[in-house]
Amino acid sequence: MPAWPVGKAGRVPLSYGYDAGAHLTRHTSPFSSVASRLCWALALLCLLALPAQAAIEVTGMPGELNLGPRVAVLEDPDRELDIASLLARRDRLPWRASDQDTLNFSFSSSAWWLEVDLANASAAPERRLLELAMPLHDYLDAWLVDERGEVVQAWQTGNRRDFDSRPVAHRTFVLPIALPPGETRRVILRLDTHDGLYDATPLYLMDDASFLAKTQRELMAFSLYFGALLALLIYNLLLYVATRERPLLLYVIYLGTFFVLMFAARGFAFQYWWPTLPTFNNQMIPLNIGLFAITLAIFSSNYLSLQRQAPGVARALYGVAGVCLASALPALLGHYAPIFRLMIPAAIVLSTLLLGVAAWLSWRGDVLARIFLVAWSVLLVGVSLYFLRVAGVLPYNAVTEYAVQAGSGLEFLMLALGLAWKINRLKNEKLAAERATHEMQRTLNQQLEAQVRARTSDLEAANRQLVALSRTDPLTGLLNRRQFHALVDDELQRRRRHGRPLLFAVMDIDAFKAYNDTYGHQAGDEVLVRVAALLERHFRRAGDRLFRLGGEEFGLMLEADTLAAGLQALEQFRAAIEGLGIPHAGSGHGVVTASFGLVACEDFDRVPDTQALYVQADQAMYEAKGRERNRIVTRHLAFGA
Incomplete structure (x- = not known):
């Protein structure tokens, strides 16, 4: 290969250009020799009309x-070219000049070749770094070709090869280009993908000092960025451990998936975490995007309380996020291009949904939604600026290069x-609810205490009534026969101890059965009630005890000595x-009367118990009845009598 003289503006004309004839013959068919000659003539005119490519003079080149x-760009749709065939057929291949500030081949099944010539017109060797x-x-193959067309250096690296395949240990691909004095070197790059998905291809040439300065700026920026994210993650994780608040845990998971995604997408994960696992590194990116979409949907739904405020939107968010995660699963089988064909529109729909629901809730006055809307908008602006810079719409500068980091950092902080x-707010609501609950509980306790009282x-009244019912006769209200035995037994023992006489009488209403037969049981009950009331009016001393012993029979324990x-x-x-004058046709007296048997007991040996006392009084009462009723018969149980 002859030496290439330096042309205008410090550039060296390239000894290659478009082989227009060869390019055109691939798309036209020579129907006749005349047509062929016309095609070749037209191609020659086109070739003369094209400006010659020139080598870049690196001596006066700016820092970056x-x-x-x-x-120059060449598409290899069949991936049939290698470096040897490329150099042999160089002048016959359809090279074209790039028209993009940032090369972007997007979805393509072709391999792409790039060429650029670098000239060193100085008398000293130069070194430049191509980044x-x-x-x-995925795959980056590069060759450095001298003026004789011989390969003097070659590299094979890429994201699908081990990290140590890179000539410079850097997160991106950096090739050191050595330029001898007065010579020109052609740099040839071959870009290929695993399955047809290309990332944008920013391509820069710089000297060592510029590369060092750029690397230091990036390292400082990324250190601050990832350090801030890590600090937020650890801080909120510790807060969750201390408080067990579920929103904090969701935030930590959301931030964690984003941290890993950014660390991997920027090349740091491959460089520092798994440099010998290129396949795993490529699988992690789409899988982590899917996980990030899921955690984003869950966190946003919880953050904005969508299950309560907009359950339909929450279900839509989960559905779109599920599509993102499901579309990432083919990465486990090595398929990537179909993943992003589905994931990109799903991510756009997810972002639009979040913006829309946040705007709607903000319009309704939700303070949290306003914070979320601003934070999410800041992130989307940062992402948009970065990709516009990658696409060549915006210039490369610190703002466009680190827009994603700045936007996401502000988003997570907000x-x-x-x-x-x-x-x-939840704690205040909880405290208010607790106070309301306490007040309600206090009110309920007061009501309950009042109800209990x-x-x-x-219950006490009922118990007293039950006790009274158990002790008294329900018809007359007098003490019943059970109380008769208990009280008279006690009184017998007391009188025996104190040596005092005990007076006890049995009373029976005369001809009461005849009265019931004549006037009816209800009238008989009324007689019993009137007699009982009369008893209570007459015998009111503290020691008097009145008993209904059964039927028309009553017992009287008198407080008398x-x-x-x-x-x-x-x-x-x-x-x-x-x-009382209660008429009684069956009685010889014409009215209701009663007969009495009264016992005065001084010798308690003769009446050892209540039953013995009762028998004495009952016998006296029947004796009174035998004497035409309506009278009192007495018995005196004295000592020695």
């Missing part, structure tokens, strides 16, 4: 040069602040009954 618009500034290219506000009072006193009291009561 974008090679995107300065390279392909996108860390996710979301953390919003999360703190939400947790504080009322119920207790009712002598038989005469007892007899006087009974005689007054007998006269009172007769004085």
